[in-house]
Amino acid sequence: MLIPAATAVLMVIQQAPAEGTDWDAEFGVETKQRDPVTGELPVDPYEQSNANAGAAPYDSAGLVRDFGGRDGIARIAGRTVDLAESDPRIAVIFESHDMVRLKRTLSEQFCYLLGAGCDYTGRDMRAAHDGMGVTKADMNALVENLQSAMREAGVPFAAQNRLLAKLAPMSRKIVER
Amino acid sequence: MTIISSCLLALCHAAAMSAGSAIPVTAPHIAYAPVLDEEPEQAPLSPTIPDDQAVASAIRALQPLGPTSALSDGEGGVRIGKIELFEGGKLLLTNGVATVEGSSGGGIARWGTIGGRQMPGGIGLSAHATAIELPDFSWRSYGVLLGVDDRLELSVSRADFDTRDVGTALGIGQGYTFNLDTFGAKLRLAGDLVYGESWLPQIAVGIEHKRSRDADLVRAIGAADDEGTDYTLSATKLLLARSVLVNATLRYTEANQLGLLGFGSAGEGYNLQFEGSLGYQLSRRAVIGAEYRTKPDILGLGEDDWLDLFAAYALTDHLTLTAAYVDLGSIATFPDQRGGFLSAQVAF
Ligand code: HEM
Numbered sequence: 450m451l452i453p454a455a456t457a458v459l460m461v462i463q464q465a466p467a468e469g470t471d472w473d474a475e476f477g478v479e480t481k482q483r484d485p486v487t488g489e490l491p492v493d494p495y496e497q498s499n500a501n502a503g504a505a506p507y508d509s510a511g512l513v514r515d516f517g518g519r520d521g522i523a524r525i526a527g528r529t530v531d532l533a534e535s536d537p538r539i540a541v542i543f544e545s546h547d548m549v550r551l552k553r554t555l556s557e558q559f560c561y562l563l564g565a566g567c568d569y570t571g572r573d574m575r576a577a578h579d580g581m582g583v584t585k586a587d588m589n590a591l592v593e594n595l596q597s598a599m600r601e602a603g604v605p606f607a608a609q610n611r612l613l614a615k616l617a618p619m620s621r622k623i624v625e626r
Numbered sequence: 627m628t629i630i631s632s633c634l635l636a637l638c639h640a641a642a643m644s645a646g647s648a649i650p651v652t653a654p655h656i657a658y659a660p661v662l663d664e665e666p667e668q669a670p671l672s673p674t675i676p677d678d679q680a681v682a683s684a685i686r687a688l689q690p691l692g693p694t695s696a697l698s699d700g701e702g703g704v705r706i707g708k709i710e711l712f713e714g715g716k717l718l719l720t721n722g723v724a725t726v727e728g729s730s731g732g733g734i735a736r737w738g739t740i741g742g743r744q745m746p747g748g749i750g751l752s753a754h755a756t757a758i759e760l761p762d763f764s765w766r767s768y769g770v771l772l773g774v775d776d777r778l779e780l781s782v783s784r785a786d787f788d789t790r791d792v793g794t795a796l797g798i799g800q801g802y803t804f805n806l807d808t809f810g811a812k813l814r815l816a817g818d819l820v821y822g823e824s825w826l827p828q829i830a831v832g833i834e835h836k837r838s839r840d841a842d843l844v845r846a847i848g849a850a851d852d853e854g855t856d857y858t859l860s861a862t863k864l865l866l867a868r869s870v871l872v873n874a875t876l877r878y879t880e881a882n883q884l885g886l887l888g889f890g891s892a893g894e895g896y897n898l899q900f901e902g903s904l905g906y907q908l909s910r911r912a913v914i915g916a917e918y919r920t921k922p923d924i925l926g927l928g929e930d931d932w933l934d935l936f937a938a939y940a941l942t943d944h945l946t947l948t949a950a951y952v953d954l955g956s957i958a959t960f961p962d963q964r965g966g967f968l969s970a971q972v973a974f
Pocket residue numbers: 539542543546547550551554555558570571572573577578583587588589591616617619620623
């Protein structure tokens with residue numbers, strides 16, 4: 450007699466949650482939705498400017514040709530991101546970030562810097578890498594991935610270095626430790 | 627029976643809940659190293675959070691940190707505490723190649739580079755062997771170098787200078803071989819060979835303490851001392867936009883033929899000398915270039931400036947071969963010492 454009564458009391462105290470509780474809502478977890486058109490995740494608002502690309506562009510048709518034009522540049526940027534994502538040295542840094550967006554913004558940045566006539570719409574280098582804890586060794590690993598991508602695309606070595614020349618000074622804003 | 631057990635469970639739970647709520651809420655405590663360093667007791671559970679980004683980061687957060695014993699395998703290296711040993715990480719050729727004095731540089735000129743392949747926080751090691759064949763002399767040198775944190779380089783090397791037939795002519799005996807030990811240290815002060823502003827080179831200061839092992843002979847030739855120390859200041863930069871490497875080094879020295887013929891003379895001591903290098907990067911693995919090194923003529927034997935034309939090739943991440951044509955001018959009054967230079971360097 451006592452036992453069922455106690456059970457009943459306890460059942461009242463410790464109410465089982467209703468089925469179908471939206472725990473994410475309960476705990477305020479925000480789930481970002483990928484844009485159905487671009488497939489990108491939304492980012493916090495920032496001021497767009499070509500100055501965010503971090504350097505002044507080249508003005509050389511020959512250089513653009515060496516990279517295979519805008520299409521070639523986009524392929525190289527995409528390939529670099531793919532290689533970085535599967536590079537055991539740095540993969541972990543890319544894991545939880547939006548690679549769809551990175552491929553687009555990196556491609557825009559290369560295209561802008563090489564003078565192939567794109568606008569860069571991404572964030573500036575300091576904001577994009579803030580708090581990521583990128584090391585100089587990570588930087589070297591990414592440079593090697595970019596070099597592989599350019600080599601695969603048949604970009605002459607001197608032209609490869611011209612792109613790296615634009616990127617190397619940015620390390621000050623990217624390497625944090 | 628089932629009623630009792632479920633009741634008991636519920637009771638316990640309720641008791642625990644009320645006990646829990648009675649305890650004052652403590653501030654959240656973030657424990658890191660001691661806790662994370664322990665192996666998790668069970669395999670990490672995959673959380674079921676809808677957002678794939680969140681899943682990825684949660685899985686990463688739950689993954690064990692891997693071996694964390696004091697001595698553990700890194701990626702191709704060894705880790706002692708927080709120091710990475712022989713882990714590497716430098717871009718190919720950016721550790722330079724061994725100079726005739728065992729430092730990191732371009733063959734005959736010292737550079738501002740730090741030898742070894744280590745990155746900040748790491749320790750690297752390299753070893754080299756060099757041979758130079760000249761019309762009247764043969765040079766063999768070998769040494770090891772320790773690189774610390776891309777900041778400090780410590781090197782030890784030995785040079786053997788064989789006078790072959792000239793030994794007889796000089797009256798010191800057929801095949802007399804001069805020996806020189808060099809103990810080098812170099813400290814990077816500022817800048818980076820590759821990164822940072824293109825106008826800011828990697829700048830390093832250093833010393834090279836040298837000991838001739840032919841004390842009596844070098845004194846007989848006229849040297850004031852059988853040991854001496856060079857002081858160097860180097861600035862080196864890879865100008866990526868041109869694929870060109872530029873180096874300039876100032877050397878304050880009293881060495882006669884690097885020190886093989888001792889240091890100073892009765893009337894003359896330290897001199898300021900210059901070493902310049904220009905390199906062109908053909909690929910990640912290959913660089914060609916030229917170097918010029920001024921030398922004092924303290925003994926009055928007609929010691930000449932040195933120059934070389936070199937090609938260096940990184941066969942693997944660890945093995946670099948350098949071949950050069952060298953013009954070492956007059957050595958011990960024997961002029962036109964032009965010949966071949968070959969060097970192999972292994973670096974970790
Ligand atoms: C000079 C070298 C580098 C350049 C030019 C560069 C360029 C960029 C660009 C254009 C973006 C996109 C910014 C945006 O979304 O608005 C970005 C983001 C990112 N970069 Fe880099 N990056 C460099 C080095 C590195 C390195 C060394 C790492 C790590 C190994 C890294 C990891 C990332 C990651 C994870 C993101 C995504 C950020 C996010 O989703 O919020 N980057 N980078």
